Amino acid sequence: xILTEKQLNQIxxxxxxxxxxxxxxxxxxxxxxxxxxxxxxxYTDESYAxxxxxxxCFAPPTMLKTWDMSRSWPVAEREGPVADLGLExxxxxxxxxxxxxxxxxxxxxxxxxVTDQVSSISPEKTTRLGTGHFVTVLDIFRNQHDQxxxxxxxxxxxxxxxxxxx
Amino acid sequence: VxxxxxxxxxxxxxxxxxxxxxxxxAVAGTRDYYEVHHDIExxxxxxxxxxxxxxxxxQALANRAVTDWFGYDAFLRRCEVRMSAPNYLGRTLTVxxxxxTIREDGGTMLDVVxxxxxxxxxxxxxxxxxxxxxAETPYRQYGG
Numbered sequence: 639x640i641l642t643e644k645q646l647n648q649i650x651x652x653x654x655x656x657x658x659x660x661x662x663x664x665x666x667x668x669x670x671x672x673x674x675x676x677x678x679x680x681y682t683d684e685s686y687a688x689x690x691x692x693x694x695c696f697a698p699p700t701m702l703k704t705w706d707m708s709r710s711w712p713v714a715e716r717e718g719p720v721a722d723l724g725l726e727x728x729x730x731x732x733x734x735x736x737x738x739x740x741x742x743x744x745x746x747x748x749x750x751x752v753t754d755q756v757s758s759i760s761p762e763k764t765t766r767l768g769t770g771h772f773v774t775v776l777d778i779f780r781n782q783h784d785q786x787x788x789x790x791x792x793x794x795x796x797x798x799x800x801x802x803x804x
Numbered sequence: 805v806x807x808x809x810x811x812x813x814x815x816x817x818x819x820x821x822x823x824x825x826x827x828x829x830a831v832a833g834t835r836d837y838y839e840v841h842h843d844i845e846x847x848x849x850x851x852x853x854x855x856x857x858x859x860x861x862x863q864a865l866a867n868r869a870v871t872d873w874f875g876y877d878a879f880l881r882r883c884e885v886r887m888s889a890p891n892y893l894g895r896t897l898t899v900x901x902x903x904x905t906i907r908e909d910g911g912t913m914l915d916v917v918x919x920x921x922x923x924x925x926x927x928x929x930x931x932x933x934x935x936x937x938x939a940e941t942p943y944r945q946y947g948g
Contacts (some may be wrong), residue, residue: 640836655844661833666833666835669832669833670833670834670864672833673826673829673832673833673834673864674820674861674864674865674867674868675820675868676864676867676868676871677872678868678871678876679870680876680877681944681947686876686883686946690876690877690937691877691937691938692879698867699867699879699880699883700860700864700866700867700883701860701864703834703859703860703863704833704834704835707834707835710837730840730850731838731888732840732850733858733859734886734887735884735885735887736859736863736883736884736885737882737883737884737885738863738880738882738884739857739881739882740880740881740882740883740884743879766851767851767852768851
């Protein structure tokens, strides 16, 4: 399967900036800590956090991507740049690698915004999972002061049933 | 500040059972409603054995490991997750880590390799960089 002109044109094109689907908040951070049994009080105890060099509570840095997971209700939000690509016969996605970088703490109450882009699309490949494309997506997160707080790069395999034709 | 650690040090390992309850917590906690993380039949149809834990869960685990090992005020700077096999529901995950390098780069940085394994062997390698508090900041034991 050959990539279309439209798909190729999307490579490297940064999306408009939008506010993340959820604002960084304490309750979501608690759920996050619960799932991996993270006891760190720097996320929860302001009187402790204030005594550290990080100067107060903040959200677990790795939550970056979670703040922008699309909502399905009341309006089904755009799912992201991979869905926009519309790769034919590729209904499944699996992550191969992910790289996050963190430049400063994200505080509860910060307003986060994000841009996304497809950095690369491989030619068609067949793996043991099926036939599809390796796609790299880059998200850049900024706070209300226009500071880049973090980036998230996802290397994905976007695929469907194995094809041996063509 | 780095006298406590040196390159090559092995860090205390810990385990986390990947129960169905935890899978539910992970779906809610990461807000990832993609079927392969909660629907066993959909996961099988996608070519995997069963439901598996997502990338964000692994990132959370790496984040926890870093501050468990280096102190609650260590700040994660970079986290690279490389999946080689799925982390399936029903297995127990073992977390091992070792310090690769300690360097100065606008602060004291620790580069650490974290290896995740289940009963079937290695599943995921995570490369993290953690920044330690500046030397002039006295480390305060939590509650101390």
